[in-house]
Amino acid sequence: MASKKEIWFATSNAHKVMEAQAYLKTVNIVIHQAKIDVKEIQSPFLEEIATFKAKYAFERTKKPIIAEDAGLFIEALNGFPGPYSSYVYKTLGCEGILKLLTGIEERKAFFKAVIAYTEDGDDVKIFVGKVDGKISRKIRGTMGFGFDPIFIPHGFSKTFAQDSVTKDAISHRRRAFEAFATWFHDQMGHV
Amino acid sequence: MASKKEIWFATSNAHKVMEAQAYLKTVNIVIHQAKIDVKEIQSPFLEEIATFKAKYAFERTKKPIIAEDAGLFIEALNGFPGPYSSYVYKTLGCEGILKLLTGIEERKAFFKAVIAYTEDGDDVKIFVGKVDGKISRKIRGTMGFGFDPIFIPHGFSKTFAQDSVTKDAISHRRRAFEAFATWFHDQMGHV
Numbered sequence: 001m002a003s004k005k006e007i008w009f010a011t012s013n014a015h016k017v018m019e020a021q022a023y024l025k026t027v028n029i030v031i032h033q034a035k036i037d038v039k040e041i042q043s044p045f046l047e048e049i050a051t052f053k054a055k056y057a058f059e060r061t062k063k064p065i066i067a068e069d070a071g072l073f074i075e076a077l078n079g080f081p082g083p084y085s086s087y088v089y090k091t092l093g094c095e096g097i098l099k100l101l102t103g104i105e106e107r108k109a110f111f112k113a114v115i116a117y118t119e120d121g122d123d124v125k126i127f128v129g130k131v132d133g134k135i136s137r138k139i140r141g142t143m144g145f146g147f148d149p150i151f152i153p154h155g156f157s158k159t160f161a162q163d164s165v166t167k168d169a170i171s172h173r174r175r176a177f178e179a180f181a182t183w184f185h186d187q188m189g190h191v
Numbered sequence: 192m193a194s195k196k197e198i199w200f201a202t203s204n205a206h207k208v209m210e211a212q213a214y215l216k217t218v219n220i221v222i223h224q225a226k227i228d229v230k231e232i233q234s235p236f237l238e239e240i241a242t243f244k245a246k247y248a249f250e251r252t253k254k255p256i257i258a259e260d261a262g263l264f265i266e267a268l269n270g271f272p273g274p275y276s277s278y279v280y281k282t283l284g285c286e287g288i289l290k291l292l293t294g295i296e297e298r299k300a301f302f303k304a305v306i307a308y309t310e311d312g313d314d315v316k317i318f319v320g321k322v323d324g325k326i327s328r329k330i331r332g333t334m335g336f337g338f339d340p341i342f343i344p345h346g347f348s349k350t351f352a353q354d355s356v357t358k359d360a361i362s363h364r365r366r367a368f369e370a371f372a373t374w375f376h377d378q379m380g381h382v
Binding site for chain 1 (some may be wrong): 230231232233235243268269270271273274275278279281282283287290291293
């Protein structure tokens with residue numbers, strides 16, 4: 001069996017590192033946390049934000065590194081809150097989103113996560129995970145975080161905050177990490 | 192009379208450069224546009240965004256340089272949309288803000304502009320301009336841009352979009368540039 005590959009994850013959130021380690025159990029990767037104050041740029045594109053973050057983090061660590069960004073995109077609101085989901089959650093909360101959708105029947109939305117990975121600070125690989133769904137009429141459930149209590153994934157009737165098992169199984173972040181794991185596996189030619 | 196000092200303004204908007212030149216007519220400054228694709232970071236603080244921008248722009252120009260950032264801060268919405276005003280205007284528009292304030296009596300808000308100036312990329316001076324007011328009940332007026340049609344400055348009854356003369360006289364951006372001009376004047380010891 002080949003030796004494990006070590007990569008770093010630029011995040012201040014230790015929980016995300018553990019989660020990533022679990023998602024990557026099919027590949028020979030050990031993930032370490034790179035606790036650096038990563039500047040996020042403003043952009044409507046998660047891909048651009050994650051790429052900038054990964055390059056910025058590589059400059060400081062000189063290690064193979066992952067950066068991640070995610071957001072909730074609501075069709076009737078032109079993609080809002082998108083890359084600013086965290087700020088919008090802090091200022092408007094789930095209540096604000098429901099208020100913005102008052103009287104709007106079309107409630108399609110998706111969660112999207114983007115992982116950017118670089119080994120040299122120059123060539124950046126992008127992996128995307130997405131989960132389609134809709135915005136609920138009411139806040140429901142207490143599990144998870146952020147906009148989970150108002151997001152119902154396609155094919156289900158409960159919100160992410162009411163059903164963490166489903167969330168864990170189909171989440172955008174898991175899907176992005178799975179795409180990364182698949183690529184990594186092919187790349188290395190072994191499991 | 193002393194020779195004019197040349198400074199650069201990092202912005203893709205030529206109109207802002209002309210406007211700045213007009214605001215700085217009391218001081219011996221010639222402003223040039225530095226058309227660089229300046230990355231804006233995500234932060235709840237305009238000061239941090241403008242500082243990062245000015246340093247970033249200095250690295251690329253090696254000239255005395257100004258960067259600016261501005262936003263609308265609504266008290267009842269915990270400062271939303273703040274530094275993300277431009278993105279929020281594009282996605283939600285004035286209508287979205289009015290919808291978020293439905294049923295809310297407390298409509299206090301302010302426009303704030305921050306100018307960051309650096310001559311060496313290290314020492315950054317910050318100048319702030321602010322105009323207090325409230326959010327109107329309806330969209331009114333067609334002048335100006337962005338959230339002007341829903342902002343009524345304190346002591347007035349018309350929105351910025353209904354009264355561009357008042358806007359021009361008391362705007363946050365003008366006030367920030369006036370603060371810069373005062374400092375600059377003191378600094379140089381002449382007019």
